[in-house]
Amino acid sequence: MLRLNDLTKVYATGDRALSGVTFTVEPGQVVGLIGPSGAGKSTLIRCVNRLIEPTSGQVFLGDIDVTKLSRRGLRQVRRRIGMIFQEYALVERLTVMENVLSGRLGYVGFWRSFFRRFPPEAVEKAYRLLDRVGLSDQVDKRADALSGGQRQRVGIARALEQDPDLLLVDEPTASLDPKTSRQIMRLIVEICDESGLPAIINIHDVALAQQFVRRIIGLQAGVVVFDGNPADLDAEVLTRIYGEEDWSATIRKADDEESGDAGDDVLPKTSDPVSEVIDRERLAGLT
Amino acid sequence: MTAVAATETRFAQTWSRPPFIKRRGLRWTLYGGALVYLITAISSVEVNWVRVWEGLDRGLRFIKGFLVPDFTSRWGDIVIGMQESLTMTVTSTVVGVAISVPIGIGAARNIAPLPVYAVCRAIVALSRSFQEIIVAILFVVMFGFGPFAGFLTLSFATIGFLAKLLAEDIEDIDESQAEAIRATGAGWWQIVNYGIQPQVMPRLIGLSLYRLDINFRESSVIGIVGAGGIGATLNTAMDRYEYDSAAAILMLIIVIVMAAEYLSGFVRKWVQ
Numbered sequence: 001m002l003r004l005n006d007l008t009k010v011y012a013t014g015d016r017a018l019s020g021v022t023f024t025v026e027p028g029q030v031v032g033l034i035g036p037s038g039a040g041k042s043t044l045i046r047c048v049n050r051l052i053e054p055t056s057g058q059v060f061l062g063d064i065d066v067t068k069l070s071r072r073g074l075r076q077v078r079r080r081i082g083m084i085f086q087e088y089a090l091v092e093r094l095t096v097m098e099n100v101l102s103g104r105l106g107y108v109g110f111w112r113s114f115f116r117r118f119p120p121e122a123v124e125k126a127y128r129l130l131d132r133v134g135l136s137d138q139v140d141k142r143a144d145a146l147s148g149g150q151r152q153r154v155g156i157a158r159a160l161e162q163d164p165d166l167l168l169v170d171e172p173t174a175s176l177d178p179k180t181s182r183q184i185m186r187l188i189v190e191i192c193d194e195s196g197l198p199a200i201i202n203i204h205d206v207a208l209a210q211q212f213v214r215r216i217i218g219l220q221a222g223v224v225v226f227d228g229n230p231a232d233l234d235a236e237v238l239t240r241i242y243g244e245e246d247w248s249a250t251i252r253k254a255d256d257e258e259s260g261d262a263g264d265d266v267l268p269k270t271s272d273p274v275s276e277v278i279d280r281e282r283l284a285g286l287t
Numbered sequence: 288m289t290a291v292a293a294t295e296t297r298f299a300q301t302w303s304r305p306p307f308i309k310r311r312g313l314r315w316t317l318y319g320g321a322l323v324y325l326i327t328a329i330s331s332v333e334v335n336w337v338r339v340w341e342g343l344d345r346g347l348r349f350i351k352g353f354l355v356p357d358f359t360s361r362w363g364d365i366v367i368g369m370q371e372s373l374t375m376t377v378t379s380t381v382v383g384v385a386i387s388v389p390i391g392i393g394a395a396r397n398i399a400p401l402p403v404y405a406v407c408r409a410i411v412a413l414s415r416s417f418q419e420i421i422v423a424i425l426f427v428v429m430f431g432f433g434p435f436a437g438f439l440t441l442s443f444a445t446i447g448f449l450a451k452l453l454a455e456d457i458e459d460i461d462e463s464q465a466e467a468i469r470a471t472g473a474g475w476w477q478i479v480n481y482g483i484q485p486q487v488m489p490r491l492i493g494l495s496l497y498r499l500d501i502n503f504r505e506s507s508v509i510g511i512v513g514a515g516g517i518g519a520t521l522n523t524a525m526d527r528y529e530y531d532s533a534a535a536i537l538m539l540i541i542v543i544v545m546a547a548e549y550l551s552g553f554v555r556k557w558v559q
Contacts, residue, residue, distance in 0.1 A: 049470055079472030089467035093485035102481050106472025113477050155467075162471055 001027045001198050002048070002166055007057035009043050009222075017043040018222040020057070025166075028196035030189055032209035032230070035219035036242050041202040042086075044219065045168040048200070049081045050074055061166065079106030082159030084188070086171035088151040090158075092144035096135060099143050099154050100126040103161030122161070129157040133187065149180040156188060167192065167199035173208065181205070185212045206233065206250055352530030353537075361524065361532040368520030369539065371434045372506040375516050379438045380499045383445025388491070390446060391453030392479065398457060398465075407450070414447025423509035434515030441502045441509075448501070452494055453487065460486045489558045496551035503547060507540055 002025040009018040017040040025031055033041050046052040048059055050066060059066040066077055082103070090099045104122045105113055112118065118126075130136055133153035138146065143154060152172060159167060169188060173181035185201075189212050192199050203209045209216055210230040218226030218233075218241040225240050226233070235247040308314040358365070393399045393407035417425075422443055426436035465482030473481065510518015517536060524533040 051466060051470060075472045075474065077472075078470060081470070083467065083470040085463060085467055087463060089463040091464045091468065091481060091485050092461075093488070094481070098481075102468055102473070103471050105468065105474075105477045105481065110474060110476045110480070113473075114480055158467075158471070 001025055001029075001062065002200075003058075003060040004044075004048070005058040005060070007044070007047055007059065008055050009040070009047055009052065010055045016222055018047065018054070021219075021222070021224055022057075023217060023224060023227060025198045025200065027198055028192070029215060030192050030199045030201065030213050032213035032216045033200055033202045033219060034204065034206055034209050034216060034241065037204070039219040039241075040222040041204075041219055042170055043222075045083075045170055045200055045202060048166075048168055049078050049083065075106055079162050080165045082162045082164030082167045084152070084155050084159050084167065084169040084172050086174045088143075088148075088155045090143040090151055090154055093142060095140050095142055096130070096146070096154050097126060097139045100130060100157045100161050103158040106162070125163075126157070126161055129160050130154075132191075133157050148176050149184065152176065152180075152184050153187070156184075156191070160191065164197065167197055169199055169201040171202050171204065173203065173205065181208060182211070189213070206238065349530045349534075353534040355531055356535040356538055357529070357531035358535045361520070361529070361535075364520050364523070365517070365532075365536055365539065368510070368517035368536070369543075371437075372503065372510070372516035372518070373543075375434045375437045375441060375506045376499060376503040379441035380445060380495065380502050382438075383442040383498065383502075384449060384495050386442070387446050387449035387453060391450040392457065394450055394454035395457035397460075397462070398475075398479065398483065407454070411447055411451045411454070414443055415451065419444050419505050419509055420512055423512050423514040427513040432513045432515065437506055437509050437514035437516055440514055441505060444505065445498050445502065449494055449498055453491055456487045456490050457483060489555070492558050493551070493555045496547075496554055500544065500547045500551060504540075504544060 004021055004023055007018055007021040008016075010016050021040075021044060033044065035041050043052055047054040048061075048066065050059075050069075054067055057067070061077060061080065064073075064077060066074070069077060091102065094102070098116065101116070101118050101122060104118055104126075107122070108118060127136070127139075130139060133156055135150060135153055135157070138150065143151060146154065155172075167188070172184055172188060176184060185203075185208055188199065188201065191197065201209075201213060210233060213230060216226065216228065216230050216233060217224055218237065220241050226237050238247045238250065239245070306314060308317065390407045390410055393403045394411055396404055399407065419440055423436060423440040426439045430436045430439070460483055464486065465478055468478050468482035506514075506516045507518040507521060510516040510520070511522045513519070517540065521533060521536045524530075524536060
């Protein structure tokens with residue numbers, strides 16, 4: 001689905017953010033991208049839709065080489081790539097509905113979008129998505145009137161409004177509390193599973209990555225130093241990614257949360273209607 | 288106990304902020320030089336005390352005139368002057384803002400391509416480099432006495448003011464919001480409309496109202512050089528030593544400026 005080939009980014013300052021990054025994301029696969037600050041995680045996902053221009057290498061979305069596209073072609077590819085941001089990046093003075101509909105901008109002309117006359121199916125989809133993320137009753141509120149968790153739900157709805165073939169997620173939980181973080185991560189992963197949507201999720205919280213994704217790529221100074229199963233993240237691997245540190249607590253914490261959260265915050269067990277209801281409630285924007 | 292105390296490091300109990308200029312000699316030279324310059328500058332100002340004394344008398348008559356402002360005897364002239372000034376103010380603000388917005392967008396480095404940026408910045412610099420009175424004199428020479436010259440002057444001045452501040456506001460936006468819109472595949476105009484306009488709109492409205500305010504005040508100044516409006520009426524009253532009528536005009540100007548101030552404050556709070 002997505003193939004990065006020898007992707008390299010050198011900034012004008014001479015900083016080498018990415019060096020020969022090569023990997024493939026299969027359809028429906030959710031990849032967690034971990035690494036220390038400044039390892040190039042944000043640069044990497046922005047190179048995929050060329051919000052940052054890669055210096056060399058290729059990005060293939062299906063058969064299209066994104067790096068070779070003209071402006072027009074790039075816009076058409078961008079609308080197939082949904083993006084969810086750190087700090088939400090909602091347009092704060094616009095309503096929730098306008099923020100979600102802005103996911104549709106690549107498909108409608110300027111005047112239509114200027115007068116907010118979006119096609120009925122786009123509006124219907126926006127309502128459906130807001131219902132899915134539990135914000136049906138916040139449609140006309142301004143984005144800056146929402147809480148952090150609610151804002152990120154709007155961000156998710158905006159990305160999905162694009163009908164994307166790929167999700168790029170940049171530190172979705174960086175400014176959220178631990179509980180809301182887990183709800184947001186769960187929502188993203190669930191949605192990806194529902195529609196077989198592949199995703200790359202930048203995340204600095206190792207425990208959170210281990211809990212929710214099934215493949216982890218570790219980035220260190222712009223180089224892929226780990227690519228594998230979350231279960232294989234041990235002290236040796238974490239040292240390779242982040243450097244020397246006492247990792248015993250981090251690794252154990254992930255396990256603890258897995259078991260300790262069971263009654264409270266983990267995916268509802270298949271045959272437990274009560275916790276399913278509670279979880280639905282939580283998703284309905286009570287955060 | 289004592290052994291422990293003996294090994295403890297002793298810390299100072301006083302601390303003062305490091306001086307702004309580190310080198311002591313340079314510091315005293317600069318401060319002393321500034322003081323000497325100030326004293327010599329003040330002592331070099333020539334004051335004609337006889338003239339001041341005579342002026343005080345005239346000032347007293349002016350203040351007396353103020354105590355009994357005369358709205359009636361020149362009321363017709365005042366109404367015409369006010370009408371001209373208000374018309375000038377509103378039209379020049381509307382036209383000025385309409386022209387400033389595209390120039391301001393073009394003068395924002397983060398969204399405009401370099402050639403457009405250079406041209407728009409040049410327009411802004413040109414408009415800002417001339418004071419209103421000089422521009423007014425020029426337009427009066429070109430188009431004759433009257434409010435049309437004033438209208439052109441104020442429109443021209445508005446462009447420099449508003450386009451510059453709008454451009455700076457656009458350069459200060461939260462880039463991540465615009466980036467998110469760009470990531471959806473939106474076109475340039477859509478990015479401006481969705482990612483940037485909502486962020487700068489409150490300030491644009493606030494600045495426009497503030498400029499309306501300034502334009503009214505300026506309209507009373509440029510009238511003195513012949514660009515029409517209440518300034519011309521005021522100038523005539525002063526020339527005729529009709530301080531009571533002049534006082535009436537000044538009071539009306541103050542009332543209108545205060546009303547505009549109050550109104551714009553209210554609107555600004557409302558659009559936040």
